[in-house]
Amino acid sequence: MKRFLLLGSLLAAIAVAVAVPLAVTGGRDASANGGKHRRQSQRMVRPTMPRTPSVKSLHGGRKGNVRTFRLTASQFTQKIANFPIKTVQVWGYNRSTPGPTLVANRGERIRVVIRNKLPEPTTIHFHGAGAPNRDDGVAGISQPNPIGVGKRHVYSFIVHRAGTFAYHAHTDSAVQELRGLDGFLIVQPRRVPASQKVDEDYAMVLQQFAPPAEGALVAPFPPGTGDFPFSTINGKTGDASGGPLTIHKGDRVRIRLYNASNLSHSMHLHGMPFEEVSKNGYAIPRESRSKETTVNLAPGEFIDIEFNASNPGNWIFHCHVPHHTSNKMMDGYHGAPVGMTRIFHYAGYRPVPPGYFRYGG
């Protein structure tokens, strides 16, 4: 009997020894390094810089609390695909569509100096970024006189909130946006909890183009079926993207998506579930998030998703509208998806067949 009592108190002591750390860490991190993880989550660190594959980031020039970005809107030639058309004329900023990703810090005043070298007047709207009415950039309404051909204009306002935002033309939108006048504005928090810092932060603009012929100016309205024949991420179809996006097992990966096109896109990730963490510039609380495999973006929406890189392989991320993974109804290398497609490649896993990126139809 005495021996049973002794064994009983020993078991109780073990139970307490296990339960107390579980209660402290919330259970999930009750592994050997659980305590370390908890301390890290309270430490504040600088956020990871976002990258926009195939597109430059602009950090502008900083003087005190003012950050100045310089943009020139013009018509130029850009390679968008490997086949059946390669190069087209588009409208964009600093000779890029999407335009460069503007990166600022929360609380700064941003000044955007825009030069108009387009053949018609234009304006810029900073979608979701909280510009006051005089800097809202809607031609004929909040900006009664759009920026004339050859003219210059300065937008200036304080970015009070961190998040993913966009900028795009708001003059003759049916033509100007669909020829490519759009881009990201990303406002970074000064510090983030270490546990919420991501390892990779990718930004992707979804666009579609309707070029009538090789080298010609893209049409704002597609001929025939009404669907745009070229669907792109950051101005390139998957085959013309140059290579996969390399990630590492254990990474936390963020993808910021902005739909700058005329249609909805249902973006699907193979291999790993993801969570929507922010929608249209507003964070989604942790308790409201759920695991997903596909997220639909209506025109003008921007959504941040994050996934844990837990499953090594070569996994595609693509629009699930079947026409949008083709280039003008043509598929890629051995029938591979092209159009609105990117490939995540795990470091150390067998390479993506290089033929995918060289395939010419």
Ligand SMILES: [Cu+2]
């Ligand atoms: Cu699509």
